[in-house]
Amino acid sequence: MSTPEPFRPHVGVHLILIEGDKVLLLLRANTGFADGLWSVPGGCLDAGETLPEGAAREAREELGIDINPADLDFAGVCHHADPDGQARIGVFFATSRWGGEPVNAEPSKCDKIEWFPLDDLPGDVVSYIRAGLGAYQRGDAFSLDGWQRRETPARDMNLYRPYFDLVSAGRKSVEVRVLYSNLRDLAAGQRILFRCDGDECLTKVVRVAVYDSFEELLDTEGPERVNPDSSREQQLANIRRIYGPEKEALGVLAIEIERVQP
Known part of the structure; x- marks a missing residue:
């Protein structure tokens, strides 16, 4: 009897940047994934880096700000099944401490950045990002998204x-x-x-x-x-x-x- 190969899902790191009662969102563009929808800053975890290090790197690349990984608070995990049939792991971190002013540092991948009230997000937010933000507001460490949709x-x-x-x-x-x-x-x-x-x-x-x-x-x-x-x-x-x-x-x-x- 053969042993199935272990499943190794894609891991993404996502930043919940908080200023007062607002969260920073980016409008995705020209990436081939969820273009035209709002998301939090984030991306793929690179080989050899810890989850907080990956989140801090994404902040530098996408927003031009500096974050000490030690200032990132774990904000939850979302296990999401995307419409392409792939299951992925999204790890969220939250912080209100960073150096510099957030700017759109990757205009070829992002149309604009904007602050939104956490309790009044725009309608067109990436589905699993909305699930992760909702879990963060409720204080839940774990959320699921897309599994019912897939089935x-x-x-x-x-x-x-x-x-x-x-x-x-x-x-x-x-x-x-x-x-x-x-x-x-x-x-x-x-x-x-x-x-x-x-x-x-x-x-x-x-x-x-x-x-x-x-x-x-x-x-x-x-x-x-x-x-x-x-x-x-x-x-x-x-x-x-x-x-x-x-x-x-x-x-x-x-x-x-x-x-x-x-």
Whole structure:
């Protein structure tokens, strides 16, 4: 009987830089992984370095700041299964002590850096990074991300081009549907793969809410979250051109979504 080769996962180091009640995020670009999404500073652990040393090195490379590895507090581990089928280990460290002013030191890999309140992060954060930050806020040393997503196929949904482009750009955070029987079991944590003319955009369901009418949905959720480029009245007219009164009577779904890396 042969012995299976031990699995050696990729190890990443990630920095939670705290200033007051805010955390520093970077908008990824041109890396081939999670481009267009926000993340904390970090990257692959190099051979021969300790985890804190790797985190301090990433701070120098990405932000131009100096951190003493001894000033890094362990903030948790996230075991995440990414959409490419690979399982990875992300080790998080937190600190509010560093030398220098953080700048975008790698503009070829990062569009910009920005401080965000820990309790009000943008919607388009890399999935496992959001899980790691959530665990840090709760004081949990360990978190999982993506394992349910890996096992459960994404639901396919078609979108008209204007709405697809808004979702793809991270500008549309609420999708409107009616309560067909095949959507009754839709729940937070599931994935939706939106399609339009051969293009695809993978999203995760954050929340599902049911309303009696489209007016109630728009007034509660906010029309700008459904379509930031259209007025409430115009959106209501457009929605009712798609769904007649008999469809609206089934119940109205507000599906809060966030993009995930392809």
